[in-house]
Amino acid sequence: MPAPRVLISDALSPAAVQIFRDRGIEVDFQPDLGKDKEKLAAVIGNYDGLAIRSATKVTAKILEQAKSLKVIGRAGIGVDNVEIPAATAKGIIVMNTPFGNSITTAEHAIAMMFALARQIPQADASTQAGKWEKNRFMGVELTAKVLGVIGCGNIGSIVADRGIGLRMKVIAFDPFLSPERAVELGVEKVELDDLLRRADIITLHVPMTEKTKNILSAENIAKTKKGVRIVNCARGGLVDEVALRAALDSGHVAGAAFDVFVEEPALTNPLFGHPNVVCTPHLGAATTEAQENVALQVAEQMSDYLLQGAIQNAVNFPSITAEEAPRLKPFVALAEKLGSFLGQLTEASIKGIRIEYEGAVADMNTRALTSAAVTGVLRPFLQDVNMVSAPVIARERGITVEEVKRESAARDYESFIRIVVDAEDMPRHAGGTVFQDGKPRVVEIRDIAVDAEFAPHMVYVRNDDKPGFIGRFGTLLGEAGVNVATFALGRDRPGGDAICFVSVDQPVSEELLRRIEEIPQVKRARAVHF
Ligand SMILES: NC(=O)C1=CN([C@@H]2O[C@H](COP(=O)(O)OP(=O)(O)OC[C@H]3O[C@@H](n4cnc5c(N)ncnc54)[C@H](O)[C@@H]3O)[C@@H](O)[C@H]2O)C=CC1
Numbered sequence: 001m002p003a004p005r006v007l008i009s010d011a012l013s014p015a016a017v018q019i020f021r022d023r024g025i026e027v028d029f030q031p032d033l034g035k036d037k038e039k040l041a042a043v044i045g046n047y048d049g050l051a052i053r054s055a056t057k058v059t060a061k062i063l064e065q066a067k068s069l070k071v072i073g074r075a076g077i078g079v080d081n082v083e084i085p086a087a088t089a090k091g092i093i094v095m096n097t098p099f100g101n102s103i104t105t106a107e108h109a110i111a112m113m114f115a116l117a118r119q120i121p122q123a124d125a126s127t128q129a130g131k132w133e134k135n136r137f138m139g140v141e142l143t144a145k146v147l148g149v150i151g152c153g154n155i156g157s158i159v160a161d162r163g164i165g166l167r168m169k170v171i172a173f174d175p176f177l178s179p180e181r182a183v184e185l186g187v188e189k190v191e192l193d194d195l196l197r198r199a200d201i202i203t204l205h206v207p208m209t210e211k212t213k214n215i216l217s218a219e220n221i222a223k224t225k226k227g228v229r230i231v232n233c234a235r236g237g238l239v240d241e242v243a244l245r246a247a248l249d250s251g252h253v254a255g256a257a258f259d260v261f262v263e264e265p266a267l268t269n270p271l272f273g274h275p276n277v278v279c280t281p282h283l284g285a286a287t288t289e290a291q292e293n294v295a296l297q298v299a300e301q302m303s304d305y306l307l308q309g310a311i312q313n314a315v316n317f318p319s320i321t322a323e324e325a326p327r328l329k330p331f332v333a334l335a336e337k338l339g340s341f342l343g344q345l346t347e348a349s350i351k352g353i354r355i356e357y358e359g360a361v362a363d364m365n366t367r368a369l370t371s372a373a374v375t376g377v378l379r380p381f382l383q384d385v386n387m388v389s390a391p392v393i394a395r396e397r398g399i400t401v402e403e404v405k406r407e408s409a410a411r412d413y414e415s416f417i418r419i420v421v422d423a424e425d426m427p428r429h430a431g432g433t434v435f436q437d438g439k440p441r442v443v444e445i446r447d448i449a450v451d452a453e454f455a456p457h458m459v460y461v462r463n464d465d466k467p468g469f470i471g472r473f474g475t476l477l478g479e480a481g482v483n484v485a486t487f488a489l490g491r492d493r494p495g496g497d498a499i500c501f502v503s504v505d506q507p508v509s510e511e512l513l514r515r516i517e518e519i520p521q522v523k524r525a526r527a528v529h530f
């Protein structure tokens with residue numbers, strides 16, 4: 001297998017380059033490429049992995065060209081510069097580094113709060129201009145002031161903790177903050193209107209989503225306390241910049257410190273030029289420590305995925321640890337192959353897929369296995385589907401996916417997976433296991449016990465359990481020059497329904513299948529491939 005190739009299209013710490021190289025991954029470090037959409041689109045097709053920060057915009061259009069891309073790694077937190085649904089639909093994992101820069105970003109918010117309270121940037125400019133305006137820069141004390149934190153997740157809670165350390169009264173609006181966590185943090189959980197009304201300083205720490213966009217709208221800014229100061233180190237667009245400028249001009253808002261802007265790079269902006277505004281160019285995560293953390297972490301995570309299939313911090317797929325990846329691998333293969341077997345037999349439209357896990361496998365990462373099973377079922381219909389995109393594609397097509405787990409093994413196998421594909425014509429099901437040799441096997445088809453390994457070319461036959469079939473079947477294959485590798489038989493009872501699952505060394509033609517179906521005992525013969 002050729003070494004995977006990764007493109008770094010933003011200014012990541014060189015530590016990332018070293019990790020990729022040490023792990024045997026080819027890496028192209030082109031930190032300015034992310035700013036050039038056309039150039040990025042022209043080369044993205046050559047890479048298995050893309051490592052970015054916030055400058056590279058990974059749009060659906062770019063992704064259309066990303067023929068080999070398997071993983072996008074965001075060295076940082078916000079993934080709003082990646083069109084995640086488009087990446088998911090293409091089966092591309094999107095991962096971030098959720099903690100590596102949170103302390104640094106929280107510290108920036110606190111620095112911005114002090115900069116506002118004491119007008120440090122303005123005072124600095126004035127002093128260095130030789131003005132010595134001692135009476136111009138009257139500040140406010142932070143002790144005992146109310147700090148309103150919007151979004152009390154990783155960064156918001158560090159900001160809250162630092163605020164408490166400064167003897168501020170911290171109130172937080174976050175619908176997902178539990179009352180217990182609020183008590184643990186020492187913050188008062190409040191509704192948004194309450195926060196707007198009470199806070200002396202408001203600091204934003206929510207991700208950019210449809211719900212949070214414009215959370216500080218003109219209407220909400222109007223609800224704030226006169227003299228409020230606003231800090232935004234989260235995302236541009238959380239605050240209506242034009243409305244905020246108007247509120248600054250009117251004197252309702254006493255100051256604003258912004259690190260992030262609706263349009264970045266922000267070369268012009270409604271807030272620029274106001275005497276009580278402090279701006280930094282998206283520096284929230286810009287410390288040596290944070291950049292080292294996120295670069296190392298993203299490179300390790302991307303390498304683990306590209307080389308071992310381990311998934312950590314993906315925003316569009318459940319995690320698979322490096323320890324569980326090798327244990328899961330044969331079961332992923334089993335689930336996908338069983339699903340593929342049933343998908344290949346199904347011609348009518350599919351209504352639902354049920355995956356039953358029995359025994360030890362019920363304790364494994366069944367979300368990943370279910371995704372593999374759904375991939376297998378869908379792949380005969382859609383070539384371009386993988387474990388990442390399959391659940392979304394199934395949902396879009398109205399196919400229900402159900403998981404059933406029974407931890408006690410009901411059969412002779414330590415682990416057993418059974419898949420039921422419910423189609424318009426009838427349900428089809430098959431079950432399998434993984435033996436000690438790590439090879440997946442089919443051990444049940446239509447409730448009939450068999451024992452067959454999967455092979456590239458196979459013939460599946462349903463027949464009546466009557467003498468004479470096997471001889472004729474073997475003769476037909478032999479006459480067509482098709483060599484039989486393995487032969488598995490099963491029946492529900494003597495003289496009842498029987499199945500035959502045979503692996504052959506070469507593909508079986510439609511003509512040969514038709515002749516097999518002419519054998520009197522045969523009900524159906526199908527060629528299947530794995
Ligand atoms: N300026 C910079 O350089 C940086 C900016 N950021 C930004 O900070 C954001 C927050 O980062 P983390 O704290 O690590 O994320 P997080 O996911 O740990 O916390 C976000 C919090 O927002 C809350 N939330 C979500 N929707 C909400 C809503 N509608 N109203 C109120 N609260 C809501 C969530 O419950 C969660 O607790 C990131 O999404 C990113 O955009 C992050 C790092 C650096």
Ligand SMILES: O=C(O)C(=O)COP(=O)(O)O
Binds near residue numbers: 053076284286
């Ligand atoms: O991690 C985040 O969400 C950030 O906003 C940091 O952005 P950056 O990597 O500095 O472009």
